[in-house]
Amino acid sequence: MENFKNLPIIKKLGLNRIILVGVLILMYLLFSLGSGRWLGSGDIMNALNMVDYLGFLALGVTFVIATGGIDFSIGPVMVCAGLIAGRLLVTFGWPLWLALIMCVVVGAVFGVFNGILVAYMGLPSFISSMASMMLAKGVGSVFTHVQNSNWPASGEVNSWYKYLVNYNGFPTGLIFLLVIAILCSIIMNKTKIGRYILCIGSNREAVRLSGVDTRRWEALAYVLCGTLAGIAAITYVGVITQVQPGLGDEFNNNAIAACVMGGTSMAGGIASMGGTVIGVLIISLLRVGIQAMGFRPDYQYIITGIIVALAVFADIRSSRRKK
């Protein structure tokens, strides 16, 4: 095993990532076997719909988890952005491009809010993100008078935003996601922002005592997270079209679960954007696969729960061994 671990190719790609891809392929085979047919392009497209917005959420929250924090507001923030921008587009007649930018702006504003609460005011991220989760739900509902926000359906005027997710069967959303994922990976691994985010997650006080303004970099992680939740909103409305107020909680769980599966440590300091993307793929495939096998979709929660528990357990085990 030690020899195997030291193979150059394994080292370069990372054992964890190889295992994750293996799991993904295994799942595909399992579901195909279980449902008695190969999962076809229809199923895959179905899964991919979810991959897009879940992917952006998960990439964003990876930054926050890397600092050792958590953000439970991303799902509701995404929905809130979709609601607000949708009403601005449909009721107030804003141009579509401006409405899409508004999605990102709403996400970023919540990110700034979370960043200030956590980094500058010292609130535990668990609590502050709960607060902004409630706020996001409330603001979205109030702004739309608890009505659905109906974005233009395919074929209607102003429906080109849907091409961002799917262009006549071509998964543009996936390309969009991969580009942003690579960008995130570069930010995390090659820039000062990422360096300090990871170091803060590993030992905040040592970074502060090195003369670094840790508050600024920590807050920035939340801003990145919020902004990505705003981008997620664009792909979310691209898939869903009809945004309902009051939703969003389950997206948090799936996004955070994807991060953890991908090898990002809940304790902070270690993060992998590639792992996060694979985690999102696993969760999305799980959902489709379970339905294809004829189970009710609820079962995916049970399986996701078990996988998350195992992933966190493995994370704790490995960090204990390090000490």
Add this chain to the structure above:
Amino acid sequence: MGEVILTMKGIDKSFPGVHALDHVDLEVRRGEVHALMGENGAGKSTLMKVLTGIYTRDSGTIIYEGQDVTFHNPKEAQEAGIVIVHQELNMMNHLTVAQNIFIGREFMKGSLIDDQKMNEEARKLFNQLGIDINPAEKMGNLTVGKQQMCEIAKAISHEAKVIIFDEPSAALTESEIEELFKIIRDLRDKQLGIVYISHRMDEIKVITDRVTVMRDGGYVGTLITADCTKDDIINMMVGRVIYEDPKTHSMVAPDAPVVLKVEHLNAGKMVRDVSFELRKGEILGFSGLMGAGRTETARALFGADPKESGDIYVNGSKVEIHSPEDAVKCGIGYLSEDRKRYGIVVGKTVAENSTMASLKDFLKGIFIDRKKENEATNKYIDRLKTKTPSVDQLVVNLSGGNQQKVVIAKWLVKNCDILIFDEPTRGIDVGAKSEIYHLMNELAAEGKSIIMISSEMTEILRMSDRIVVMCEGRKTAEIDIAEATQEKIMHAATLR
């Protein structure tokens, strides 16, 4: 003094690389207060930890009430009647006094906790001690002094026969100390054996009957307190032979400018009106006993903790330091005494740690220039002789001495001119230690100025050009190396 209740004889204990206790003896009688004294690291705490079963002894015997005993954990010792009242109180502030005293052995009424009964029992204990505390009060509302009384009450409730006080007076006010002494005298009159660990020489004379002195893990001797003077005790504490050559005179040029001036620095209880000057190329030693406020002074100066007042001048001009960021901008670097918590990011690489303070000098556009970063890191790996397979090694995998070198590299990469070394050789093996000494001398010769906080007398005498001694938050002496002796320093360190 009554009969002997506790005898520790020939207690020996080694940790990897350290001979912590070298055949130490201690005898405690019923109805006596027995002082245990010694410098930092003399082995007092280790001895008490061996007694109460936190450490297992390598050899030696413990005879308690005529029986040969070995306790395997503090609970066993407690059940037998040996209790430690710790310096840092282990109390739960949101519980009541009575709940704290009876934690883990609550009085029950069926399956419910009987708070009324616990309050009554606690009140009985307090009456017995002659102190006035409401058992239903929340612990957090009491002063530190009262909380300590509760610890003592808890000890009594365990039917203690030997009570060990570990620096009980450190956090108390004068009047609280009076009250504490009254209780200790009461306990003595009730024929308990009391071990009293303290650095305060004056208290030793007031409260104790006998005093046992330890030095460098060894037993020096036991005296009747009434028959000896303060100087006798100090001489026993420091009377060691210094193997390394102490510095005989200051290496600082007579006309060297003052690079750092601190005036009337105040920060909390541990930093009271501290003023000093640091000159170019000087190693300024900060000596003192545990809790003298040296680290607190350094942290307040560095902006790591808030300060209440005080002026700081760097190279003659007044600077405002409110955060480590400000301090680093002034060219000050700080090596913490607690390397793992405050010095390094253990989960990151040597390179990442080395450039932590100066990352903005290693940017190419928005990207980190890894090549430049590795070059700088390698430069200091060579210069400091850091033993690491590569710049990409995680710091967690390095030895203590090499981790310390990475922290030093961090400040050298940042090109800081004023370096605060807080216990720079703590937890480092002998070889790496002399390397670090060598390096500090080199840095000073290059014109860097160093504040060195150290609890090791030999280190202070070997490295410093000038020595500031602190005691309980105040500067009590400033001694040029040419006039410094162990006795002088220890005298100033116990000046209270």
